[in-house]
Amino acid sequence: MQNPTPSVPTAEQIRRAPKALLHDHLDGGLRPGTIVDIARTTGYTELPETDPDRLGAWFREAADSGSLERYLETFAHTCAVMQTRDALVRVAAECAEDLAADGVVYAEVRYAPEQHLEAGLTLEEVVEAVNEGFRQGEQRARDNGHRIRVGALLTAMRHAARSKEIAELANRYRDSGVVGFDIAGAEAGYPPTRHLDAFDYLKRENNHFTIHAGEAFGLPSIWQALQWCGADRLGHGVRIIDDIEQKDGEVSLGRLAAYVRDKRVPLEMCPTSNLQTGAAESYREHPIGLLRRLHFRVTVNTDNRLMSGTTMSREFGHLVEAFGYTLDDMQWFTVNAMKSAFIPFDERLAMINEVIKPGYAELKAEWLFAPGAGTPPVASGSAASGS
Structure with missing residues (x-):
């Protein structure tokens, strides 16, 4: 009897599947109700809506404009209500809770x-408040039967001049909840090479960093992030598709695309966000489909859950619908993400072998014993192990 093809996972299976997330912005994932509550408490009166449902809709509509610059403008409101210690602790704790409830384990x-x-906080006080919030959220998740570990990435802004200071801050707290450094903001006109002193410092300290590159800007942004700055990962990196030619069913990789694939450079792709900023036309046409087939080290992420109205489960749901992905594919993406995480190797390996693989095995066993399912095929090496 021939083994049947694994079934497409249901929405509930997608939610329950253990997931790893590498690219999520704290100020892009607030609960609308929390924004309204904190604004009322702190006296912030600039919100476009004070009803949580209408406010959530406003954020999504603004983000759907197709412009990265307009998309970034929405953060003025979320940042405005994240200026006190109590607010930062609350937002971070709720972030961890929300991710855990969606099946995110890392x-x-x-x-x-x-x-x-x-409001007068120091950089150190900000970091300590967010770290405390993450720990509170992890504990609340455990109390509700969910397991999650959250690490912080400290981000410097491309248009500002504090990147070295933030890099030093990330290094100072690297054993206290901060796992790495990031640089973000509008790419055009603000190349990552403006911040070489920060990247050189991090490399000297053997620390990890990722760079937003290849989202709204093209291949030069990716090349600079890798070859000048030495990024460990690429935030988005979706424009690497511009260095891949498809003709008459044949695929040819340019030198940069080949380098990214050969070096196993992790790509932190965020499908819904990429659609909103115009980096892709539809889920079915998103470069993630081709890059997965070509075995680039692709990961699936949320970017900004509030602005995109998304979760990790929704991101995977869109990809399952667009490309017919199975649980094997979801496991492949998830193992890729854990392999690319900024925590120590033994901890990554433990998460893969003790949480992620057993979690998917349980879901596949459910499929195995479903009426008429038969015997599922053995997962291929790439699907089971990532790439």
């Missing part, structure tokens, strides 16, 4: 400490 959540100083 997350690296990024934020820019320099954007949370308006």
Whole structure:
């Protein structure tokens, strides 16, 4: 009897599947109700809506404009309500809770400490408040039967001049909840090479960093991030598709695309966000489909859950619908993410072998014993192990 093809996972299976998230912005994932509550408490009166449902819709509509610059403008409101210690603790704790409830078992959540100083907090106080919030959220998740580990990425802004300072901050807290460094903001006109002193410092300290590159800008942004700055991962990196030619069913990789694939450079792709910023036309046409077939080290991420109205489960749901992905494919993406995480190797390996693989095995066993399912095929090496 021939083994049947694994079934497409249901929405509930997608939610329950263990997921790893590398690219999620803390100030892009607030609960609308929390924004309204904190704004009322702190006296912030600039919100476009004060009803949580209408406010959530406003954020999504603004993000759907197709412009990265307009997309980034929405953060003025979320950052405005993240200026006190209590607010930062609350937002971080709720972030961990929300991710855990969605089946995320490991997350690296990024934020820019320099954007949370308006009420008098120091950079150190910001980091310590967010770290405390993540620990509280992890505990609340455990109390509700969910397991999650959250690490922080400290982000510097491309248009500002504090990147070295933030890099030093990330290094100072690297054993206290901060797992790495990031640089973000509008790419055009603000190349990562403006911040070489920060990247050189991190390399000297043997620390990890990722760079937003290849999202709204093209191949030069990716090349600079890798070859000048030495990034460990690429935030988005979706424009690497511009260095891949498809003709008459044949695929040819340019030198940069080949380098990215050969070196196993992790790509932190965020499908819904990429559609909103115009980096892709539809889920079915998103480069992630081709890059997965070509075995680039692709990962699936949320970017900004509030602005995109998304979760990790929704991101995978869109990809399952667009490309017919199975649980094997989801496991492949998830193992890729854990292999690319900024925590130590033995901890990554433990997460893969003790949490992720057993979690998917349980879901596949459910499929195996479903009426008429038969015997599922043995997962291929790439599907089971990532790439």
